[in-house]
Amino acid sequence: MAPRKSASVSSRKSAAKPAKTDFNGGAIAEFDRETELAAYREMLLIRRFEEKAGQLYGMGFIGGFCHLYIGQEAVVVGMQMAQKEGDQVITAYRDHGHMLACGMNARGVMAELTGRRSGYSRGKGGSMHMFSKEKNFYGGHGIVGAQVSLGTGLAFANKYRGNDSVAVAYFGDGAANQGQVYESFNMAALWKLPIVYIVENNRYAMGTSTTRATAQSNYSLRGTSFGIPGMQVDGMDVRAVKAAADEALAYCRSGKGPIILEMLTYRYRGHSMSDPAKYRTKEEVQKMRSEQDPIEQVRARLIEKGWATEDDLKAIDKEVRDIVADSADFAQSDPEPDVSELYTDILL
Numbered sequence: 001m002a003p004r005k006s007a008s009v010s011s012r013k014s015a016a017k018p019a020k021t022d023f024n025g026g027a028i029a030e031f032d033r034e035t036e037l038a039a040y041r042e043m044l045l046i047r048r049f050e051e052k053a054g055q056l057y058g059m060g061f062i063g064g065f066c067h068l069y070i071g072q073e074a075v076v077v078g079m080q081m082a083q084k085e086g087d088q089v090i091t092a093y094r095d096h097g098h099m100l101a102c103g104m105n106a107r108g109v110m111a112e113l114t115g116r117r118s119g120y121s122r123g124k125g126g127s128m129h130m131f132s133k134e135k136n137f138y139g140g141h142g143i144v145g146a147q148v149s150l151g152t153g154l155a156f157a158n159k160y161r162g163n164d165s166v167a168v169a170y171f172g173d174g175a176a177n178q179g180q181v182y183e184s185f186n187m188a189a190l191w192k193l194p195i196v197y198i199v200e201n202n203r204y205a206m207g208t209s210t211t212r213a214t215a216q217s218n219y220s221l222r223g224t225s226f227g228i229p230g231m232q233v234d235g236m237d238v239r240a241v242k243a244a245a246d247e248a249l250a251y252c253r254s255g256k257g258p259i260i261l262e263m264l265t266y267r268y269r270g271h272s273m274s275d276p277a278k279y280r281t282k283e284e285v286q287k288m289r290s291e292q293d294p295i296e297q298v299r300a301r302l303i304e305k306g307w308a309t310e311d312d313l314k315a316i317d318k319e320v321r322d323i324v325a326d327s328a329d330f331a332q333s334d335p336e337p338d339v340s341e342l343y344t345d346i347l348l
């Protein structure tokens with residue numbers, strides 16, 4: 001099927017038009033049945049995992065901070081579908097979805113949330129600080145913007161080693177206003193480092209709307225002065241994300257340097273579990289949920305095309321719920337780290 005332009009994400013007014021590039025940003029390549037089903041399953045796994053994490057937090061099993069990714073699932077799933085073995089991923093604290101998309105197992109992530117010894121950081125990192133060398137996931141970072149410069153270092157390592165891996169660094173609209181982001185852009189452009197910078201524009205940084213806090217709200221233009229191209233992408237449509245990711249990764253792999261993808265997305269929950277989200281209306285959230293939900297979009301296409309029945313989708317839901325329930329049971333029964341672990345793996 002011929003590519004068509006993605007539906008624009010409603011009520012976004014950018015101060016400027018995206019830079020003219022040779023990219024096809026926003027053009028959608030339709031998925032075949034298998035790909036739609038895979039995207040559906042992956043996004044659903046993240047959604048159900050996050051709902052369970054929210055419940056466990058409410059019950060007091062998870063301490064500290066916990067930032068849920070619900071609403072943004074299409075971004076990591078579409079990106080991951082385009083990545084290849086060896087590409088590295090790094091992100092901020094809203095990271096559970098990124099880890100599951102990377103193939104890290106639900107038990108290990110949930111057990112880390114509850115601070116147990118089988119967690120990815122042996123129960124000592126918590127929600128914001130998990131890593132998996134095996135899956136090329138480099139965290140999980142609580143300092144806003146820090147992962148952008150670290151991710152640029154990963155890209156530098158790829159270039160230095162002469163491999164063809166690409167680093168994928170995710171950060172938020174709020175982080176995009178941080179100084180180290182631009183120091184990183186400068187170096188990445190200067191040395192033509194293979195990195196995709198992904199701005200997950202979910203419209204809010206804690207309680208502050210982008211419209212109140214940012215002078216240039218078209219984040220795909222943020223690399224213009226360094227000659228870094230960018231695309232704005234409908235981050236609620238997994239097909240648009242996958243199509244943009246294919247282009248961006250090919251650009252980086254061919255040695256042309258960094259690229260920016262601005263994902264227009266939305267978080268349904270508050271910034272963290274302690275945020276009642278009074279800075280926006282319930283109607284605003286409800287409108288996004290009912291009109292642009294990333295999982296519902298795939299579900300509707302699967303049904304409409306006759307590629308899945310309600311029963312098929314129920315079976316996927318059950319499979320996903322079982323994985324999540326198992327991870328939650330595990331995360332409550334696994335022992336806490338031994339006291340002797342108090343000072344191991346800790347930088348003093």
Ligand SMILES: Cc1ncc(C[n+]2csc(CCOP(=O)(O)OP(=O)(O)O)c2C)c(N)n1
Nearest residue numbers: 094142143144172173174175202204205206
């Ligand atoms: C250097 C630094 N400054 C401030 C904070 C506090 N803080 C945590 S999250 C956040 C907002 C970031 O928003 P955004 O980048 O849009 O990401 P989102 O939470 O929307 O995913 C702030 C200011 C921090 N963790 N680190």
Ligand SMILES: [Mg+2]
Nearest residue numbers: 172173204205
């Ligand atoms: Mg944000």
